[in-house]
Amino acid sequence: METMTGAKALMTAMEKEGVKQVFGLPGGANLPMYDEFARCNIRHILVRHEQSAAHMADGFGRVSRKPGVCFATSGPGATNILTGIATAQADSAPMIAVTGQVPVAMIGRDAFQESDIIGMANPVVKYAFQPRKAEEIPEVVKKGFFIAETGRPGPVLIDIPKDVQQNEAEMIFPDEFKIRGYHPWTDPDIVNVEKAIDMLLQAQKPVILAGGGTIISSAFAELQAISELLMIPVVTTFKGKGSFPETHPLSLGPIGMHGHAEANKVMSEADCVLAIGTRFSDRSVGTFEAFEKKLKIIHMDVDPAEIGKNQTTNIAVVGDVRASLRIMVKMLMQKAIKNTQETPWLKHVKETKEYWKENLKLHPGEMGAAKILRKLRELLPAESIITTEVGQHQMWASLFYDVIQPGTFFSSTGLGTMGWGFPAAIGAKVARPDIPVVDIAGDGSFSMTENSLATAVLEDIPVIVFLLNNFTLGMVAQWQRTFYDRRMIGVDQGKCPDYVKLAESYGAQGIRAQSMDELDKAIKTALNSDVATVIDIPIDPEEDVLPFVAPGTSLSDMILPS
Amino acid sequence: MMWAILSILVENKPGILFKVTHLFRSRNFNIDSISVGVTENPEYSKMTITTYGDEKQIAQIVKQLDKMIDTVEVKQLDEQKTVYRELSIFKIKLSNASDSMEINKLANAYGAKVHDVRKDSIMVELTATPDQIKAFEELAAPFGIIDIARTGVAALQRSGS
Numbered sequence: 227m228e229t230m231t232g233a234k235a236l237m238t239a240m241e242k243e244g245v246k247q248v249f250g251l252p253g254g255a256n257l258p259m260y261d262e263f264a265r266c267n268i269r270h271i272l273v274r275h276e277q278s279a280a281h282m283a284d285g286f287g288r289v290s291r292k293p294g295v296c297f298a299t300s301g302p303g304a305t306n307i308l309t310g311i312a313t314a315q316a317d318s319a320p321m322i323a324v325t326g327q328v329p330v331a332m333i334g335r336d337a338f339q340e341s342d343i344i345g346m347a348n349p350v351v352k353y354a355f356q357p358r359k360a361e362e363i364p365e366v367v368k369k370g371f372f373i374a375e376t377g378r379p380g381p382v383l384i385d386i387p388k389d390v391q392q393n394e395a396e397m398i399f400p401d402e403f404k405i406r407g408y409h410p411w412t413d414p415d416i417v418n419v420e421k422a423i424d425m426l427l428q429a430q431k432p433v434i435l436a437g438g439g440t441i442i443s444s445a446f447a448e449l450q451a452i453s454e455l456l457m458i459p460v461v462t463t464f465k466g467k468g469s470f471p472e473t474h475p476l477s478l479g480p481i482g483m484h485g486h487a488e489a490n491k492v493m494s495e496a497d498c499v500l501a502i503g504t505r506f507s508d509r510s511v512g513t514f515e516a517f518e519k520k521l522k523i524i525h526m527d528v529d530p531a532e533i534g535k536n537q538t539t540n541i542a543v544v545g546d547v548r549a550s551l552r553i554m555v556k557m558l559m560q561k562a563i564k565n566t567q568e569t570p571w572l573k574h575v576k577e578t579k580e581y582w583k584e585n586l587k588l589h590p591g592e593m594g595a596a597k598i599l600r601k602l603r604e605l606l607p608a609e610s611i612i613t614t615e616v617g618q619h620q621m622w623a624s625l626f627y628d629v630i631q632p633g634t635f636f637s638s639t640g641l642g643t644m645g646w647g648f649p650a651a652i653g654a655k656v657a658r659p660d661i662p663v664v665d666i667a668g669d670g671s672f673s674m675t676e677n678s679l680a681t682a683v684l685e686d687i688p689v690i691v692f693l694l695n696n697f698t699l700g701m702v703a704q705w706q707r708t709f710y711d712r713r714m715i716g717v718d719q720g721k722c723p724d725y726v727k728l729a730e731s732y733g734a735q736g737i738r739a740q741s742m743d744e745l746d747k748a749i750k751t752a753l754n755s756d757v758a759t760v761i762d763i764p765i766d767p768e769e770d771v772l773p774f775v776a777p778g779t780s781l782s783d784m785i786l787p788s
Numbered sequence: 789m790m791w792a793i794l795s796i797l798v799e800n801k802p803g804i805l806f807k808v809t810h811l812f813r814s815r816n817f818n819i820d821s822i823s824v825g826v827t828e829n830p831e832y833s834k835m836t837i838t839t840y841g842d843e844k845q846i847a848q849i850v851k852q853l854d855k856m857i858d859t860v861e862v863k864q865l866d867e868q869k870t871v872y873r874e875l876s877i878f879k880i881k882l883s884n885a886s887d888s889m890e891i892n893k894l895a896n897a898y899g900a901k902v903h904d905v906r907k908d909s910i911m912v913e914l915t916a917t918p919d920q921i922k923a924f925e926e927l928a929a930p931f932g933i934i935d936i937a938r939t940g941v942a943a944l945q946r947s948g949s
Contacts, residue, residue: 348807349814353857373857407799408857531851534844 227398232360233258233391236324236384237266239367239399245295247271247656248324249282253299255326255339258391260297271656271685274677276303278649280310281675284319284381285613285653288636291444293320293374293382294653300326301339304385305346309643311381312350316640317465318442320379322370323351329389330358343385352380358387361395365403372403377410378529379442411546412530418543419553422500422524425541427563429498429522431571432458435481437510438465438639439503439527439547446632448551449502450474455558457565458500459575461489463510465639466503468629478579482510484621487773487784488582492575494782498522503547506536507640508777516780526550587787589769592742595619595694598763599626601742602664602692605749609634610662611654615647615671618700621771623666645674651689652682662753664690669719670699679732682758690752691729691760696767697721704770708785729760738762791820792846793872793943796835796853797861800826804858808835811856817841817849821874821918823940832860836872836943838918865945872943876921878912881932891931898924909934 230238236259240248247269252260263270273279276298283294298307304325314321328337344354353373355366363386370382426432440449440462449469453460453476460470461478464485470477479486481493493499499521504510511517518537525533526543533542543550558564588596599622608630614620614637629635636654638646651665665672672693682689703717729736735757739745745763752759773784798804805824812819820838827834839849846864853862865872882888891910895902900914914924918941925933 344803345806348810405857407860529855531848531855533851535848535851538844 227396229394229396231258231392231394232357232363232386233262234265235360235363235395235397236367236386236391237262237268238397239364240295241266241268242399243367243371244292248295248297249273249279249286249653250297251276251279251299251303252297253303253326253339255300255328255388256297256303256324256391257326258388259324259326259386271681273649274680275675276306277310277645278675278678278681280307280321280323281313281643281646281649282653282656282678282681283321283323284310284314284646285636285650286657287314287320287379287653288317288650289611289654290657291320291375291442293322293371295322295324297324298326299339300328300343301341303339304341304343308343308347308350311347311383313638313641313643313646314381315350315352317638318378318380318438320374321381322374323381323383325383325385326391327356327385327387330387331389333387343383347383350381351383354383354385356385356387357390359395360390360393361397363390364397364399368400369403369405373405373408412544414545414549414553415543416553418541419550420557422541422543423554423557423563425498425522425524426456426458426500431495431497432456433492433496433499434458434460435463435493435499435501435504436460436466436469437463437502437504440466440469441633443503443528443546443548444633445502445548445551446470448548448555451555452551452558455555455564457569457572459492459572461485461493463504463507463639464624464637467624468635469632471630471632472628473630478575480624481781483512483775483777484624484771484773485775485781486582486625487586487786488579490773490775490781490784491578491582494780496521498524500524500526502526502551503528505532511537512775512780513778586773589766591766593740593763593765595622595765595769596626597742598694598745598765599623599666601745602666602749603627605746605753606662606664610664611636611651611658613637613647613651613654613663613665615665615667616642616644617668617671618696618704618769618771619666619668619671619694621701622694625771627666644671646671648672648689648691649675649678649681651691652678652687655687655689662690664692667691667693668700669693669695669697669725673719673723676728679729679734679758679760683733688756688758691758693725693760693762694765695725695762696765696769698767700767701771703767707770708774725760725762729758733757735759736762738764740764789840789842790846792839792841793865793867793870793941794837794839794850794853795863795865795943795945796837796859797827798833798835799858799860800831800833801858804833805835807856807858808837808853811852812839812849815849815852817845821938821940823942825942836941838941863945865943870943870945872917872941873915874918874921874941875913875915875939877937878914878925878928879934879936880910880912880928881934882906882908882910883932887931891928894924894927900924
């Protein structure tokens, strides 16, 4: 037992959890914790807006699979990180957000920079703590990390009143604790795994749908083993993109609103699906009723509340999906099940894949999205990490950037938060400084958090912003072209700012690429630079993302390039 | 649509009622009635929530409540095996001389207690199932109901079931 302040206890507890850095921004109500950076081994990475701090922590957490930590002050600092917290919650990313709060005696009196962040954050956190006594802090931190990273991961908020940070107390750092209402682990459901195998073996047209849970639990090898043993083609959700190598012969890529044509086609023809770690989002499956019609669904998920939420399930396997898939692999091996024959279904799947490879019409120009993203893929090492912003470029990345090494592609898929990709790339680079990290960006989304260039430059975190610049809020523009009779309202961004000059003004490298040759050089230059680089690639503002499954329709109703 | 009684054991800490009711709002579920009280163990409170929904919705409510870290146990109670009651207080108008006697008779038939008889109003306390309270309300309506206060349902499953 040791006497120390609440702030010191916070930092000590975080060091015990292995925290090496915090993304954040100081203010009046969190100064006591900031003062502790002078006396501990945790690096502070300064942001220019708290939302970016949360996205950095999120990017760090998704890549390292340990919670990233962000700090913000009370009031506006806290409300600014809310978007980042909600983003992490929607994509089940582990995160610890620590906010300062006004002193306990001031709570509820509408004090300066007071906000009821616990009340506001409740629906978008996995859990929230507000320690009222300094001595509660060590256990709160311990529980917070445990909750954030176990089961279905998520963000945990710790809101600490200023006097609780300042007060001294005898601190006990517990090794054990009890949370009575939290049971993140269930025993693997062996019986239902066996039933699932039987159902898959009986199916004429089976398909595997791998969701984000496959990536969170790193079930890559297990997924590939099952696909290969049973010779079942693999489609993914957008969040599950890259859970299976997209260069694999059995890979069809993501399904959904902007899924691959072959993936949507095969998914809508299948008679049985093994769905792994997915919530069957409307963006993935289209209308729920059409999706589950004529389809037997085996659903594996760590979160029991996902079973039956959006889709009626025939067989549910609750538990960590990697553990469940491992059992499945073991059973298949024991039963010596290995399909080698090409079934009519598999032949059809291959033909479908071939057909769309040949026949999907792409933008005819030199700087079409497909050509640009395939060039990026060609020049990036396989292990490179990709984050994306939100918009057309994100969906082009889904369509045209093949993930080779599983678990190297991250995006704000659930909340669809514009401005996520760049700070998330910075967080990812902090987690993996040894490999290239590229934010595939659009101009609308990038401009929301572009001031993170300051963080990338000053903190020496050299990420690459690969900016497909159509001077437009492109996805909205596409919807206005498609559904609103070309009435273009509120989408023109003009040639403003000049992103090369913007990058340079921050001390980053800015390169404009207007041809494939220039793009080739720019990517190589960026990869060899030790400073953050923005590659500004002007593109046709009229290029649409196609195929497109309109909202409220089913995967078989794709709008295709004319 | 079915009616369901949910019994939710929660940590007896501030803010939990907010979280539970917020879950109903954010997930688009309905709260028909709610009652909360501390249990024999002061570390826990028990909430009884009655709600409407189809089978799938009720199952989803139970799962989402169960997922909450502050809930220790969530059960959907079987109506047939459960004692469930709600306390209600009616203030009823007295217009005619015979009204007081009539309402007393009605109260007797329902096992309700009569309180606070005034010149122009009478208060009746009825502890019963929500269906019985509704039936009583219909029969009392012709006299003129001035006000009603209800507690929400409290429920316990019978032993051995």
